Amino acid sequence: MKSKRKITVLGIGNLLYSDEGVGIHVLPLLAERLSPYENVEVIEGSTDGIRLLETIEGTDYLIIVDAVNAGKEAGTIVTLVDDEIPAYFGVKMSIHQLGFQEVLFAAKIRETCPEQMILFGVQPASLEIGLQLSDIVQAQLPQLAEKVVQQVRKWCGVL
Numbered sequence: 001m002k003s004k005r006k007i008t009v010l011g012i013g014n015l016l017y018s019d020e021g022v023g024i025h026v027l028p029l030l031a032e033r034l035s036p037y038e039n040v041e042v043i044e045g046s047t048d049g050i051r052l053l054e055t056i057e058g059t060d061y062l063i064i065v066d067a068v069n070a071g072k073e074a075g076t077i078v079t080l081v082d083d084e085i086p087a088y089f090g091v092k093m094s095i096h097q098l099g100f101q102e103v104l105f106a107a108k109i110r111e112t113c114p115e116q117m118i119l120f121g122v123q124p125a126s127l128e129i130g131l132q133l134s135d136i137v138q139a140q141l142p143q144l145a146e147k148v149v150q151q152v153r154k155w156c157g158v159l
Contacts (some may be wrong), residue, residue, distance in 0.1 A: 005039060005115075005155065005156075006039055006041070006058070006059045006061070007037070007039055007040045007041070007062075007063070007152055007155055007156075008041050008056075008059035008061070008062050008063070009027075009030055009034065009042045009043065009063045009065065009148060009152070010045045010052065010063065011026060011027045011044055011065045012024075012047070012048075012052075013046065013047070014046070016129060016130075016131070017128065017130070018124070018127060018129070018130040018131075018132060018133060018137075019067050019122070019124030019125055019127060019133055019134050020124060020127050021067075021133065022066070022067050022122045022124070022137055022141075022144070023045075023065040023066040023121075024044055025138075025141065026065055026141050026144050026145055026148075029141060029142070029145040030065075033145060033149050034149065034152060037152060037156060039156070040152055041059075043055060045100075047099065048099075049100060049103060050103055052100065052103050053103050053106055053107060056104070056107050056113070056114065057107055057110070057112040057113075060114055061114055061115060061116050062114040062117040062118070063119075063120065063151055063152070064085070064100075064117065064119040065119075065121070065144065065148060066100075066119065066121050067121060067122055067123075067124045067127075067137075068119070068122065068123060070121070070123055071123075073123065074123055074124065074136050075122065075125065075136040075140050076123040077120060077121070077122055077123075077144055077147060078121045078122070079118065079119070079121075079147070080118070080121070081116070081117070081118050081119075082116060082117055084119075085104065085117060116155075120147050120148055120151075122137055122144060125137055
C-alpha cells in the first residue's frame with residue numbers, strides 16, 4: 001500500500017533487562033504485519049539515544065514502542081500521544097528513557113518533530129536481568145502489534 005507520508009515504527013529498549021526489551025521483541029511481528037506498506041519503516045532503536053535524532057527528524061509520523069513504567073498493572077498497554085510523551089527530564093519511564101527524552105527534546109528545539117508521534121508502551125512486570133520477557137508481557141505482544149498496525153492503517157487512510 002502506498003502513501004506519500006513516511007511512517008516510522010521505532011522499537012526501543014534494552015534486551016538485557018527482561019520486559020525492558022518489549023519494544024524490540026515486538027518488531028518481528030510488526031515487520032511481518034506492516035510489510036505491505038511501502039511508506040512504513042520498522043527500526044530497531046535499542047538504546048541508541050541521541051543517534052536516533054536523524055530517524056525522528058526524517059519521518060512524518062512516528063510510533064515508538066517501549067516498556068513504560070506508568071504505575072499500572074503489569075502487562076497494561078499505555079498510549080501516549082505527542083506532548084504526553086516526556087521530552088526532557090520528565091518522569092523516567094524506563095532504564096534508557098533519559099537518552100530518548102533528550103532526542104525528543106533536541107527535535108523540538110530544532111522544530112523538526114514528526115507531524116504526529118504516538119508511544120505504545122507496556123507496563124513491565126520485571127526489569128530483572130534476563131533475555132526473556134515475562135509471561136504477562138509476552139502475552140501482550142499480539143495486542144501491542146495490533147495497536148501499532150491499526151494506527152498505521154489510520155494514518156494511511158485505510159480505516
